[in-house]
Amino acid sequence: MLLLGTITHIKQISRSPLEVAIAMVVPIVQATLAVYLFRSGGEQHRLIEAAVGAGLMGVWSSVLFGSGGAIQNQRWQGTLEMIMLAPRRPVLVILPITLATGLTGAYSLLATLAWGRLLYGIRLDFVHPAAFVVAAVVCIVALGMFGLLLAATFVLMRNANALTNALEYPIWLVSGMLVPITVLPAWTGPIAAVLPTTWGARALREATTGGPVWPSAGICLAISIVCLILGSFALTYVERRARATATLALA
């Protein structure tokens, strides 16, 4: 069920002309951004780290906009009522959608690395290549689960779209995708510590430049499982509330 649902939603998302156009352009912009940021900082030797961080930004954007808007998108398509009518737990219906946004975001990670190599000659020398692949998979699945919590909570908010836009850049920063979190103000520390993106970014960075990958990947996965459980309860509540307030359909 989860596998077929995820494949179905990947097909649906990846055939959107808007998504394809964004997927073509955004990785180039991100690779360029990362390269110039690090070059101007005189950190030429850390370009690979910059490219990985920029790629992860793409995964986060995909999850944030895709999962955050998952329920709203289904509502606009008129498919929300039909999928919620299925005799399944709501989490089993919505999780494939948010996993699909994480997986389509994985393309962004790969494309950013590829453009970094092609345009800027970044050498893709990973200290732990196998660990990098595992960490990337963990990160993408974890973000899919985090996306479930976003999907469930955003649907309760009247102005979720505005919040989505406002969350994109702060999470990049706080999670240390481009800038090390050690240079950020101390008050951001607790926020960073509970975000799976922070630990996912750290695991990828450690796999790239060397360091203990598995603790970071494990914490990333553990936080995401908590998000999955919370999201599952939230979705059950949301579904019941939507049936009471008549908000499953567009009209």
Place this chain on the structure above:
Amino acid sequence: MGSEYAIEADQLRRTYRGRTGWLRPRRTEVDAVRGVSFTVRRGELFGLLGPNGAGKTTTIKMLNTLLIPTSGTAVVCGQDVVRQTREVRRRIGYVFGGDRGLYERLSALDNLRYFAELYGVAPRDQKRRIAELLDLVGLAGRERERVEGYSRGMRQRLHIARGLLHAPEVLFLDEPSIGVDPVAARELRRTVADLAAGGTTVLLTTHYMAEADELCDRIAVIADGRIQALGTPAELRHRADGRRVVEVEAYGVPDTAVSALRGLPGVRETAVEERGALQLLTVQSDAHVDVQSDILRELAGIRLGRVSSREPTLEDAYVAIVSSS
């Protein structure tokens, strides 16, 4: 199982609450359904007939678990729609009219595979079931095309196939023929009739009289959130017994003339249907009063086409019921 009824609705009510305005928000309340009760026997094809905004879709959505009733109870296949939601969902199918509700960028086959999984069709049965349904709705051979290239009629047929994937005991059809061309609508009626003949209980909402008349074992006429009449098509037709109908084709009839017709002795109902430049006036009157000459006198000076007098149909009975609500 036990009960002979597939659907039992008892005093169902649904109030929509909303809020309008930013600076001074005002709460609004609309009573869409105001105490609807009826039963549908297993295997029966039951019609819910009414004008737009009458409460048909709200009623169907309370029965199929998409909406929680404000008050009242509903039991489908022996399961309560509020407390035993998942059990109800396993036993029902839902098809609505219009061209939304499908994954446009996927093929019909992808859509059916996904919903088969979602609706719990056993993996070993999925391929056979999907092939059967594609045959049933006449989409075999077109199943690998993307839905975005489908005509409205093809989408509607795909909707039906999707609704039948898990072989539901009860099928809810909410205005399935809306916007479908006459040939496709006839095919659709045949499919629905075949399903009912095969033992599926069908609850159909429509505002097409001919559709209800042709298909339904019994019809409930709903207006203003309440059931105004319930019976077989023949029984409902009797509501217009003792009446006669005069139809006049006219061009440019002013509202004052229509009002004047309503005031004529013996006239019970009047209706005006716009057909491009032409207006079709339908005047129902007591059968023993000849109103035709009075009507023509009131319409003097207006360009007229065909004028005819006939026995009332189910549509006339429906107009009489809805008008009196």
